Amino acid sequence: MASTAIPESGAIFRGYNFANMWEQNAPLMEEQKTAISSLSRAIAERPYPPNLVGVELLAQEQCLVKDGSAMISQNDVVEEAGIDVVLVNTHQFYKWFTDLESAMKSETEEKYRLYVNTLVERIQLCDGILEQVDDTLNLFNELQLLQQSVAIKTKTLHDACDRLLLEKQRLIDFAEALRIKLNYFDELENVSSKFYSPNISLGNGQFLPLLKRIDDCISYFENNPQYAESGVHLVKFRQLQSRALGMIRTHVLSVLKTVSAQVQAAVRGSGSNKASIAEGVEASVIYVRFKAAASELKPILEEMESRSSRKEYAYAIHECHKMYCEQRLSLVKGIVQQRISEFALKESLPSLTRSGCAYLMQVCQLEHQLFDHFFPSSSTDVSSMTPLIDPLCTYLYDTLRPKLIYQANLDSLCELVDILKVEVLGDQLSRCGESLAGLRPTLQRILEDIHERLTFCARTHIRDEIANYRPSDGDLNYPARLEQLTEKASDNSGENNSDIFRTWYPPLEKTVSYLSKLYHCLEPAVFTGLAQEAVEFCSISIQNASKVISKKSSPMDGQLFLIKNLLILREQIAPFDIEFSVTHKELDFSHLLEHLRRILRGQASVFDWSRSTSLALTLSPRILESQIDAKKELEKSLKTTCEEFIMSVTKLIVDPMLSFVTKVTAVKAALASGAPDKRQDPVLAKPLRSQAFASPEKMTELIQKVSNALQQELPKVMAKMKLYLQNPSTRMILLKPIKTNIIEAHVQLQTLIKTEYLPDEVHGIGMLSSPDLQSQIDNLL
Structure with a gap:
């Protein structure tokens, strides 16, 4: 293990030999050896560092020179390192150490030189590969240029195809538009041939589409007058339209006359049906037959009403309205006239007014419902039924007017105003809405006549019974009259005192009574004038009576009489929300005489139209305005009388x-x-x-x-x-x-x-x- 663990490098081997020789020449002491042994035992179990492991170094060197390069074997290193060197002095050591370093450096350079050679070979190989790649890239660039050239040619071809397709579509659209425009010109012959065909009639399904086609052609030529022969075709189509509308009017009139004849025959055959409309029998023959006719004419009339924005159709619809109203009027006028005549013979003027208005409202409501069956879109227009409603209302107006002219009773006239203004116009017409709107002009006219008659009668009563009142001896028997009434009131103290108005002077009572009746019956402007006159005349009449009482009884009685009645008059007119002030305008010719004298003396010329003394200015009257406030005059008289008393x-x-x-x-x-x-x-x-x-x-x-x-x-x-x-x-x-x-x-x-x-x-x-x-x-x- 120890021998295999020693590095196999030559330089290391020589260093090892040197160490052994050094150990022999310089022996260690026992303590140093003990320390080294202890250190050896301590590190014996530890592995060598990686860089000292000889096997791993050898493997790495073999990997680097695996391409066949010469490697230095371990034996060569050993042999190279097997030089026996004996070092005697320092100089030898340094020399040996220098040689050792040179050998180690040479050994290291050899390894890197092998690396360099390997890299050079690899670079040469890569250069050859790069040359091949450059050739390939050049070929690829040439191919890419060819592909771009093909793509450009293809796109140009596609663009040309698209332009041709667009041009084709434009030509197709132009041809289609031209064909559509030419269809309107060609339609004249087709429509004329169908329209003048003997088989054409309003009953078949071809007439309304044909009429619509005529209207479309007319609209087209009206909107495009720039086309050649557009005006000629427009005139011809309008002639066809006029003929079609004439056929419609003829057909409507024929149907209406036929149903009218049937209704008249049915009425003549049954006497009980003559009064059906008067009794409000809605399902009577007068209405049932016409509703059946409405179902026959309704498609044509609805088609015409849908085109009422065009003046030709509006006029045709108006003609149909007129024909319808004429036929209806011929049926109902006799019955309405007969019923109103019966009311006039049996009832008083207020009852006649109330009954006649109620009857006319019933008739108008039924007629409006029937008219709505024929002309649903035109029924909201009040003027559509004017030719029918106005003659029916005229019967009532002609019946009421002679009676109104001879009516002089203010109570009756006020009652008539209340009937028309509150009951009829204010309540019933407002509740029924548009169905009775056609009655409003006639009823308003009747109300205006009643106002005129009421104003005339009120002025007459004010003049005769207030301004020109001639008091009797009993009217001026003061204070005896008050004493009698006081005694009578004390005897009847348990009953309501109903004699309070008997203590008033009669003109005062009549003034208050007239104003109370007229306040809600006349227009404010008219009532203001009447109230001013009545208060003024009443005040004058009371003052005249006070003077007579002062002579007959005593001045104090006259003063108290005047104060009493003026206070009552002021109190009674206070609730009236009006101004008792009236402006009177008069023509003043007082300056005329002086101007004529100047002209006769030669001081002025008759023909001098530019100066202030001209004849035109001389003969021109002056307008004098004077404002009279009866209420203020009343207050003034009352204040003066109180001060005198x-x-x-x-x-x-x-x-x-x-x-x-x-x-x-x-x-x-x-x-x-x-x-x-x-x-x-x-x-x-x-x-x-x-x-x-x-x-x-x-x-x-x-x-x-x-x-x-x-x-x-x-x-x-x-x-x-x-x-x-x-x-x-x-x-x-x-x-x-x-x-x-x-x-x-x-x-x-x-x-x-x-x-x-x-x-x-x-x-x-x-x-x-x-x-x-x-x-x-x-x-x-």
Whole structure:
């Protein structure tokens, strides 16, 4: 094992021999040997490093020179290393060591030289292979160029084929388009031959497709007028279309006349069917036969309605509507007229209006349903049935209008407005929708006539019963009339007081009544004018009556009468949401006379059209506008009357005080003016208490007179106010300034007395203080 483990290299072998010789020449000590033995035993079990394993090194060298190169065998190395060398000195050692290094270097270079030779051979071999590869690549490049050339030629051929195919398809499309366009030109002969064929009729299945083809050709030629002979073909196709539409109209009229004749024959054969439409029998012969005719004409009419956007078809449909309405009118007009005549003979005007409108709505609804069977697309258009609905409505209008002209009762006219405006137009027509829309113009016309008649009658009533009212003695018998009504009301205190309106002046009652009736019946603008006139005339009538009552009874009665009725009038017109203001325009010719005088004097020329004095300007009237607000005038009159009443009551009680204060004020003013004649007057120079009219006795008499008037007259005034004015708040509004005036008069006199009289005289006069006077007045009120 030891011998095989020693490396087989020559240099190592020589080193080993040198070590042995070194061991002999330089022996180790025992301690060193022991240490080496211990070290040897310690490493004995460890393998050699890979680079020292001789077998592995030899295998690697054999692999490197496996191509046949000469290798140095182990024996040669041994023999080369088997040189016995004896080293005597250092110089020999160094020389030996140098030789050993050279031998080792030579041995190492030999190994690499073998590697180099091997690599050179391999490179030469690769160069030969590369030359072959280059030749192959050159051949491949030539082949690739040939393939590209073939590909280019193939693509060029494909592109040429594609262009030829596209050109072929374009030519095919062009030929097809040309053929389609030429078909419209060629279609004239085909359509004409079929259209003038004796076998053509609306009943067979060829007519509608033929009509559609004619329409398509007409549309084509209308959209393409640039083609040769397009205008000629358009005219010819339109002639064919006109002939086709004429055939349709003739066919529709023939069917309608046939079914109308059948219905008339059936009605004549059965007398009970004459009133079927009036009774609303929807399945009667008048409707059943026409519904059967609708099923026959429906395909043609639907086809025409689908093309109603074209004016030719729209006109043809209109003609069909007209023919249908004429045939229907010939059947139902007699029955409708007869039924409305029966209503007119049996019923009053409001009942006639209500019954006639209800009957016409029933007829129109049935006719609309039947019309929808014939013309489903046109039934939503109200004007389509106008030739049928208008004559039927005219029968009712012609029946109502003569009765309206002679109707003068406002209640009846207001009832008619309510029937038409609320029941018929507002409720029934809105609920039924478009089926009764054809009635609306006639009903609106009737309503306008009623408004016109109602306005005329209202103006007449306002003029006759308010403005020109002539009161009787009983109407002006105040306050006796109020006293009688008060006694009657007290006797019937357990019953409802129904005589409240009897205390009103008749024009006032009529004004309020008329305005209440007309408010919801007339247009706001018309009602505003009537309300302004009525309030104005009523206010004037009340004022005139107040003047008469003031003469017959007393001024206080006249004032309270005026206040009472004006307050009622103001209260009753407050709920009306209108302006009682009307603007009146008048033509003023007052300047005409002066201009004519100037022209006659030669100061102006008749033919001077440019100056302000020309004849044209002279003869042109001026427009004067005046605005009258009846409500404001009413407020103004009421305010003036209340002020007059307050002053009259104040003077009735404290007139002596007011006269005395006025006289004293005049005397003091005369003294203060400084006139010499007045200052020298012995009467005026005296103190006030020394004056005869202002002596303490006279003052005591004046105070007693005012106190008596306060105790006697104020209760009477209160009694009259309660008689005329039932509202306590209204009475308090009038009494408050009266009370204030009485107290102010007492305060003025009391201030004067305290200033001009001695304390004993003031006490002797016995004038009440302001709190006592106020308490006394409150007790009297």
